[in-house]
Amino acid sequence: MSEPSRLRLTGYAVAHLLLGVVALALVVLTVVGGVLMVVWVGGLLLVVAVPATRLVADAHRRMAADVLGLDVPRPYRPVPRQPLAALVAVARDPMSWRDLGWLVWACTFGWVVALLCVLELLAVVTWPLWWVAIRPTMQLRSHVDLWFLASSRTEKLERRVQVLTETRAEAVDHAAAELRRLERDLHDGPQARLVALSMSLGLAEQALADPTGDLARARRLVTDARATTSTVIGELRAVVRGIHPPVLADRGLAGAVEALALDMALPVHVEVDLPGRPPAPVESALYLGVAECLANVGKHAAATEVTIALRHVGDHAAGRVRVVVTDDGVGGADPGAGTGMLGIGRRLASFDGTMAVTSPPGGPTEIVLEVPCDSSWPRTTPSSAPG
Known part of the structure; x- marks a missing residue:
């Protein structure tokens, strides 16, 4: 991945300036919403503030990832659809609180860093300084952004453990469901036909053992048993194909x-x-x-x-x-x-x-x-x- 140009880095600084104003508004909105949680109005404010904060954070996360040449995934935990459960999930997500700390940084010291990067380009006498300093300055700013906005090693390990726990439980449930399906398929198909096959062969055996028995009837029973055997083989192949297709x-x-x-x-x-x-x-x-x-x-x-x-x-x-x-x-x-x-x-x-x-x-x-x-x-x- 090629490094972004100096002009592109300066464009990111301009975006930081504009979004810094939005960050300040979101800090106020979040704090007021938290204070007013004792009444329903606070919840409405947070419904607006939290998604907006995450959108702004996503934009900075993408810019920081581009500046540093990193792949930074979105670190938030899934949010349930039910409003109360969603509020609890957001409150328990460590990234929600780190976002709040990042908002304070973005609208204060981070905003000053972005302003200096832009001012260095606007004055002719500071162009050499801009040429030399824009890249390390924006990289420093990006490192600080990602310190807030990217998951820490501990959080990654905790999320990994949680994912492994969930997938293991789902794998066990899936395996149990597959076993039940196989048992049902064998019970309803081949097992029932094998019982009928055994009865047909038993009746045919009785007919053949009786000197006065009906040989034509015994022949029909053996023919039916042979047809049932072919059907059972087909059904067993279908069950095996469901486990691991031969193709x-x-x-x-x-x-x-x-x-x-x-x-x-x-x-x-x-x-x-x-x-x-x-x-x-x-x-x-x-x-x-x-x-x-x-x-x-x-x-x-x-x-x-x-x-x-x-x-x-x-x-x-x-x-x-x-x-x-x-x-x-x-x-x-x-x-x-x-x-x-x-x-x-x-x-x-x-x-x-x-x-x-x-x-x-x-x-x-x-x-x-x-x-x-x-x-x-x-x-x-x-x-x-x-x-």
Whole structure:
């Protein structure tokens, strides 16, 4: 990432000056809202102040990240939709209080630093000073901003522990649900047919053991038993396919996704840029995620075309497998509205993966599935290995 130019840094300083005035107003609004929390008016003020503070903080966070050449994620905890629960969550989020401290810095000393950077450019005699000092000054200002606005190491570790705890619990719940599904599928399908098969073979055995038995009836029972056996084999294959599809084991993620594309009633374009095969659990999670996405497209999107892109992004030591599913349908997809998309998110979270959905009304819809995966996986698929 190239360093921003001196003029761009000065533009950031101008933005700091303007937003410093907004920061001062937000400090007043937040303090007054906190004092008036004993009455309902304080809550209304905070409903305005907190989101506005986070928007201003986001802008400074992006500028500081650009100045320092860093990738700084948004550090806030999720906010529930219920008003009272949202208020409690915001109050318990350490970043809310750090934002308040940052507002004080931004409208006082930070504002003075930005003013000096701008004044150095406005006077001809101070141009040499501006040329030399603008970069280290803005870097210093950015470091201070991120001291407030970025998560500390302790907070990152606490958030990591919380995420691991949640994903572990979700993985256990998902595994229990899968076991219950398998038990139900086996009980309602193959087990019931095997019982019927046993009864048919028992009746046929009785008919054959009786010298005066009806051989035609015994033959029909054996024929029915054979047909039931074929049905049971098909149902067992379907159950196994639900656990780990054979096409995924044989052809890998790319081949399995291409097979899903062929089963769709509309054109599906698959683009693959993978150096090899990810680990089997990652393949399975991404394959099931793509299958759910395509099922939702077929049911709800009213699309005419779908594109699926599979890529390995990032460096070799800390790369990610990214799958992007895009359709030109009606949009409006809500990942929280159905169990299928929630299931994808939970499954990917077990591997520290993420799911992002962009689906404005009118479309298009883009679903991005990402799972961390280094490049140490095999470079060739088993089916392509030499015999």
